[in-house]
Amino acid sequence: MASTYSQADRRSARRARTIEDALDAAEAIMREQGVGGLSMSEVARRLGMRQPSLYKYFSSLHALFDALFARGLARTDAAVTAAIRRRPPGVPRLRAGARALMRWAVENPALAQLLYWRPVPGFEPSAETFAASRDQMATVRTELAAAAGSGQLRAAAATDEALLLYTVVISGVISQQLANEPGASFAAGRFSRLTDEALDMYFARYAPAGGTDADPRP
């Protein structure tokens, strides 16, 4: 039975790889032609496959978008997680996470638009995909609470207002950069270069009265 098992294994591995290839192609298409330019036909074309065959992997165009949304979430999660690893809780993690997120968005504009704007009429991420999105928000909330609890920030940082303003600042930088200078790198972009200053502005609002050195910039 060993050979049967390994054959099935190879089969599913091959299938998984085809799916990844399809998502790669889809990302490229969105990068080149905008999110609205994505189509099953074009993805199939780039895979050297007939369009109906692609339906064996994605049951509809919406399903393809959902897979891309999920991929975007996983990628941002990985980028943020890697960036905050071994950093102390609170402000340092919030700062590093925000920077990582902005860099990722500038370098992956296609997926970023899918995550941060609403470019596809009628498309909403599925329930489970959306749940993952909520988890990310919960992480931010936790770090804000840690910052408030440890005195790095005022108690007001552990509120909904602070959480929402955090997302406002991040999405503001990302939106302006992607809309006005789509091609620029994170280092060169007129808006993405202001990432640290934007975060300074945000954290200053919740800085403790005393003015400690709780928020050292790297």
Place this chain on the structure above:
Amino acid sequence: MASTYSQADRRSARRARTIEDALDAAEAIMREQGVGGLSMSEVARRLGMRQPSLYKYFSSLHALFDALFARGLARTDAAVTAAIRRRPPGVPRLRAGARALMRWAVENPALAQLLYWRPVPGFEPSAETFAASRDQMATVRTELAAAAGSGQLRAAAATDEALLLYTVVISGVISQQLANEPGASFAAGRFSRLTDEALDMYFARYAPAGGTDADPRP
């Protein structure tokens, strides 16, 4: 000759009205189906007109988008101008203008997406339309300089950084509100309700050291 003149007058007035009707219809379509859902066919359909006839008014789909972009600029300009009228220069105008802009964006999501995001692949506003956009930025720059010159804000407010951060904050609120709660009113939206707090955050960054009462909230 009087009757000829007035006939031509009526003709051009009628033409202008048809164009306005077409733009109204286009706005409605974008509101209902997203910016990408706009098509010449659907606009013509709603006007009770055959699709080829619409080409007498707009030479292409891109031309229609450009007219919509220009309309959006004119509308925001009118909203902002009305809001800052009779307000003293500097911070009061910056605050009132930003509020008016955010309110307008929430109430006109279709045009706002066209102005603040980049939802149409391959579409860029024409040179003259884009020039109007630059004019609006120049106005903000002027008010920031006025605020810095009169001591309402620190000298740092008269820099590119301050100008860009101003747009970051505004577009951040707008983007988050439109992407996450598309239907909500300005008063009810979780993000648009934070407009004043977001502006507080911004102006605090450029507040003079002394801490004057130069930034009274309405």
Place this chain on the structure above:
DNA sequence: GTCTATATGTTGATAGAC
């Protein structure tokens, strides 16, 4: 899981009669 064939729909844009 791949293919061919096909149904069915949409679009942008042009030609030319009236």
Place this chain on the structure above:
DNA sequence: GTCTATCAACATATAGAC
């Protein structure tokens, strides 16, 4: 300026042979 007619693409999705 309006219409009919039409072209040429393009799309999503399904049926069914192999």
